[in-house]
Amino acid sequence: MSFSSTSFLNYAPAPESTALLNLKPDYGLFINGDFQPGNGTPFQTISPATEKQIAMIASANEADVDTAVAAARRAYDRTWSRMSGSDRGKYLFRIARLMQERARELAVAESLDNGKPITESRDVDIPLAAAWFFYYAGWADKLDYAGVGPNPAALGVAAQVIPWNFPLLMLAWKIAPALAAGNTVVLKPAETTPLTALLFAEILQQADLPAGVVNIITGAGSTGQALVNHPDVNKVAFTGSTAVGRMIARSVAGTGKKLTLELGGKGANIVFDDAPIDQAIEGIISGVFFNQGHVCCAGSRLLVQESIHDEVIDRLKARMSTLRVGDPLDKNTDVGAINSAEQLQRIRELSDIGEQEGAERWSPDCALPQNGFWFAPTIFTNVSTSHRIARDEVFGPVLSVLTFRTPAEAIAKANNTPYGLSAGIWSDKGSRILAVADKLRAGVIWANTFNKFDPASPFGGYKESGYGREGGRHGLAAYLAPAARPGSR
Ligand code: TAP
Numbered sequence: 001m002s003f004s005s006t007s008f009l010n011y012a013p014a015p016e017s018t019a020l021l022n023l024k025p026d027y028g029l030f031i032n033g034d035f036q037p038g039n040g041t042p043f044q045t046i047s048p049a050t051e052k053q054i055a056m057i058a059s060a061n062e063a064d065v066d067t068a069v070a071a072a073r074r075a076y077d078r079t080w081s082r083m084s085g086s087d088r089g090k091y092l093f094r095i096a097r098l099m100q101e102r103a104r105e106l107a108v109a110e111s112l113d114n115g116k117p118i119t120e121s122r123d124v125d126i127p128l129a130a131a132w133f134f135y136y137a138g139w140a141d142k143l144d145y146a147g148v149g150p151n152p153a154a155l156g157v158a159a160q161v162i163p164w165n166f167p168l169l170m171l172a173w174k175i176a177p178a179l180a181a182g183n184t185v186v187l188k189p190a191e192t193t194p195l196t197a198l199l200f201a202e203i204l205q206q207a208d209l210p211a212g213v214v215n216i217i218t219g220a221g222s223t224g225q226a227l228v229n230h231p232d233v234n235k236v237a238f239t240g241s242t243a244v245g246r247m248i249a250r251s252v253a254g255t256g257k258k259l260t261l262e263l264g265g266k267g268a269n270i271v272f273d274d275a276p277i278d279q280a281i282e283g284i285i286s287g288v289f290f291n292q293g294h295v296c297c298a299g300s301r302l303l304v305q306e307s308i309h310d311e312v313i314d315r316l317k318a319r320m321s322t323l324r325v326g327d328p329l330d331k332n333t334d335v336g337a338i339n340s341a342e343q344l345q346r347i348r349e350l351s352d353i354g355e356q357e358g359a360e361r362w363s364p365d366c367a368l369p370q371n372g373f374w375f376a377p378t379i380f381t382n383v384s385t386s387h388r389i390a391r392d393e394v395f396g397p398v399l400s401v402l403t404f405r406t407p408a409e410a411i412a413k414a415n416n417t418p419y420g421l422s423a424g425i426w427s428d429k430g431s432r433i434l435a436v437a438d439k440l441r442a443g444v445i446w447a448n449t450f451n452k453f454d455p456a457s458p459f460g461g462y463k464e465s466g467y468g469r470e471g472g473r474h475g476l477a478a479y480l481a482p483a484a485r486p487g488s489r
Contacts, residue, residue: 030201032071033211048115049337060217068215072184075212085141092137113195115337129172135455136176151483154182156234164190165294181479260468265421268414269299275426287450297422321364338373347396354389420462
């Protein structure tokens with residue numbers, strides 16, 4: 001395999017945006033500061049909007065995982081754990097600034113590889129990813145205040161496995177706090193979206209980050225499994241499905257590895273009859289159609305007060321009819337491509353089950369492109385709490401609508417899910433918002449807004465949505481242990 005830098009792109013519907021990209025035809029594993037071939041069989045990453053290949057990606061087998069963990073351990077022992085917090089902070093600031101400099105290129109690569117609209121990657125994913133590095137850069141020399149007692153210590157080597165819905169942003173959520181706290185990292189991106197993680201590896205080279213402090217290994221689920229099972233890993237951080245999260249929790253049990261899990265969700269967006277309706281309609285739309293609904297904290301269940309149900313549904317349908325589904329690189333696109341054929345299949349299956357179980361299905365009349373993976377924005381009314389579409393995470397542009405009469409009924413229905421990640425409350429009364437929020441079992445609750453993120457704000461779930469928090473001081477504490485007392489181990 002060659003790793004020469006040649007301009008390469010099969011996909012060119014919006015030439016002014018793709019001209020920014022100078023992608024390589026093949027990407028290696030990023031280990032110990034260099035790209036190198038993997039021992040597994042390389043795989044292609046494709047554009048989900050066209051099904052065309054973007055690049056070939058190396059695959060890491062167990063031996064490569066071992067090399068990457070050994071590189072991270074060396075870098076931890078010899079360099080990163082010995083560096084002052086203020087010097088680590090300087091590297092993080094440098095990485096953040098380089099991400100800003102290469103923001104447009106990263107945004108195009110993200111939309112190409114993931115399928116999300118360019119306006120979202122440009123205005124949300126990439127700026128937030130840089131913001132995470134800026135935020136944690138500021139913490140690097142202030143760890144005594146990070147919430148785990150005086151003189152906290154790093155954990156060592158962190159194994160991080162991330163999903164395909166926010167590839168660069170999830171990378172930032174994982175790597176920035178780990179490095180600020182003094183850990184070194186081996187990260188595995190999702191198989192369908194490795195591209196921006198590999199461009200990020202180039203940024204690390206530009207930033208002169210010491211070799212081995214961050215290693216990025218690509219491959220399938222088995223690569224992730226080998227990584228989290230590696231005996232020389234001290235911390236595991238995973239975001240993805242609840243099924244894989246469970247397997248990881250089992251394999252980590254009894255090993256002494258510290259674990260954080262950010263898993264699925266089935267967020268309730270609760271709309272009371274005194275809600276600011278215009279804003280609520282926009283919040284419901286962005287709550288479930290942002291990023292094609294590939295969002296763990298999506299407001300995928302609308303709980304609407306019975307007295308305003310018909311008005312809300314009419315207005316939602318009118319607004320959904322204005323959504324443009326299509327080319328992710330077109331700035332006018334609202335809803336892009338579904339990330340993979342497998343995910344499209346899952347969304348179709350759950351939607352078909354919704355109809356079979358008696359819910360009423362509606363989508364606006366919109367033409368979908370011939371090639372690629374697409375699903376029209378869809379709303380289900382007449383949904384009851386026992387329906388699969390009210391219980392299972394669809395992870396697609398599908399909204400299930402339930403009704404309630406009283407706040408107590410809204411709370412009971414919102415909490416009637418195995419998940420506990422997010423919720424939204426729409427009401428004119430602050431006292432009602434606070435009273436309802438107090439009784440919701442959700443890690444993140446938005447009031448009269450939805451899907452807003454900030455690096456200073458902790459994010460994470462209850463119940464089957466996982467444990468541990470990312471973001472803020474809490475996110476840093478997940479990468480720290482209180483320092484051992486003198487004379488003890
Ligand atoms: P997962 O299989 O959980 O994938 C997430 C990450 O874990 C990927 O990097 C994946 O690698 C890796 N992985 C897979 N099997 C693993 C194992 N045994 N040990 C360690 N790592 C492993 O998610 P998915 O299959 O892409 O999506 C399935 C469903 O999960 C979705 O429909 C959605 O409901 C949910 N999901 C939730 C989230 C969030 S943010 N909560 C994110 C993604 C998906 P590969 O990509 O190479 O398989």
